[in-house]
Amino acid sequence: MTDFWPDNHPPVKFGKIGVLLVNLGTPDGTDYWSMRRYLKEFLEDQRVIEEPKWKWWPILNGIILQTRPQKSGKAYEEIWNHERNESPLRTITRDQGDKLAKRLEALGSHVVVDWAMRYGNPSIKERIEALAEQGVERLLVLPLYPQYAAATTATVNDKVFDVLKTMRWQPVLRTLPPYHDNPAYIEALSISLKDSLSRLDFEPEMILASFHGIPKRYFDMGDPYHCHCMKTSRLLRGAMGWSKDYMLATFQSRFGPEEWLQPYTDKTVERLAKEGVKKLAILTPGFSADCLETLEEIAGENGDIFKENGGEQFAFLPCLNDSDEGMDMLESLVRNELQGWI
Ligand SMILES: C=CC1=C(C)c2cc3[nH]c(cc4nc(cc5[nH]c(cc1n2)c(C)c5CCC(=O)O)C(CCC(=O)O)=C4C)c(C)c3C=C
Ligand SMILES: [Fe+2]
Numbered sequence: 001m002t003d004f005w006p007d008n009h010p011p012v013k014f015g016k017i018g019v020l021l022v023n024l025g026t027p028d029g030t031d032y033w034s035m036r037r038y039l040k041e042f043l044e045d046q047r048v049i050e051e052p053k054w055k056w057w058p059i060l061n062g063i064i065l066q067t068r069p070q071k072s073g074k075a076y077e078e079i080w081n082h083e084r085n086e087s088p089l090r091t092i093t094r095d096q097g098d099k100l101a102k103r104l105e106a107l108g109s110h111v112v113v114d115w116a117m118r119y120g121n122p123s124i125k126e127r128i129e130a131l132a133e134q135g136v137e138r139l140l141v142l143p144l145y146p147q148y149a150a151a152t153t154a155t156v157n158d159k160v161f162d163v164l165k166t167m168r169w170q171p172v173l174r175t176l177p178p179y180h181d182n183p184a185y186i187e188a189l190s191i192s193l194k195d196s197l198s199r200l201d202f203e204p205e206m207i208l209a210s211f212h213g214i215p216k217r218y219f220d221m222g223d224p225y226h227c228h229c230m231k232t233s234r235l236l237r238g239a240m241g242w243s244k245d246y247m248l249a250t251f252q253s254r255f256g257p258e259e260w261l262q263p264y265t266d267k268t269v270e271r272l273a274k275e276g277v278k279k280l281a282i283l284t285p286g287f288s289a290d291c292l293e294t295l296e297e298i299a300g301e302n303g304d305i306f307k308e309n310g311g312e313q314f315a316f317l318p319c320l321n322d323s324d325e326g327m328d329m330l331e332s333l334v335r336n337e338l339q340g341w342i
């Protein structure tokens with residue numbers, strides 16, 4: 001066997017710790033083909049649509065991918081970050097990564113922060129390979145979902161494991177657990193909420209905490225997502241000193257014909273407006289970053305529903321994004337998970 005040591009050994013980088021933020025994903029553009037590529041990757045994921053391929057793929061490829069790319073492309077167009085030619089979710093996730101990297105500089109240059117998307121770009125594969133190339137031997141992955149769902153958290157972890165499967169020299173892996181009841185998260189939400197409410201020129205008569213839904217069937221099969229959302233709402237209500245009647249938890253973004261978690265956000269907004277509520281605010285604590293589902297669906301569509309049914313003043317309260325309190329929370333989660341490594 002050739003003797004590689006010490007003169008002709010190939011150079012090896014090692015000893016680094018990687019921190020990888022991962023959010024859901026985003027199309028590269030709002031045109032038909034970009035949207036189609038993104039939706040196809042997303043909706044072919046069996047963690048998202050839990051149906052046998054023989055049943056789902058003909059519907060997906062035959063009907064959904066013919067029409068939804070145009071419809072969703074128009075919705076993305078309304079919120080697109082034209083300056084950077086990307087979706088807000090990508091801009092905000094990058095900003096979170098940059099700010100986290102700055103905050104972790106104190107730990108030394110062996111800690112490297114990066115970010116990726118579960119669907120679309122930059123992909124988890126691309127970023128894990130780039131981290132490994134820099135010498136990352138220990139990897140902490142953060143699926144940026146406070147509440148666990150198989151359709152979000154588990155599919156990020158699945159993808160990470162798939163990538164590791166292809167690597168000769170795998171990094172050691174840690175993944176962030178759900179943080180729906182973490183005091184740092186509840187505190188960040190309450191600081192952000194107080195700040196957003198203080199900026200409004202009206203006092204809401206009621207507040208909705210709107211979470212992304214999942215099919216009720218997944219809950220029946222044991223997904224803890226609903227319980228996590230309910231616990232976040234209860235803790236947040238407690239931190240704000242609010243009653244059950246003042247802040248309701250609801251579920252948005254239904255997809256397909258089956259029943260999803262209830263109460264639905266849009267139906268609740270309509271009902272409240274019809275019952276005479278004039279001033280309403282909605283927050284979306286399950287999203288780490290503002291995106292299509294918050295900016296277009298809540299701030300846009302649900303604001304319209306409220307006003308069309310008699311409501312007068314409506315406010316959408318932004319996600320934690322890269323705010324100081326949001327970054328304090330992320331830093332605290334990361335430092336906690338890195339124990340024993342740093
Ligand atoms: C925050 C948690 C999320 C859960 C739970 C979730 C479940 C879920 N989503 C779909 C279908 C779609 N979601 C879409 C967009 C989207 N979803 C989330 C988050 C969760 N989804 C985010 C952050 C985004 C926005 C991405 C962005 O770039 O802004 C879309 C795409 C847009 C559209 O065509 O409507 C689909 C489709 C299902 C089926 C599901 C649970 C099974
Ligand atoms: Fe979604």
Ligand SMILES: [Fe+2]
Pocket residue numbers: 253292293297
């Ligand atoms: Fe939506």
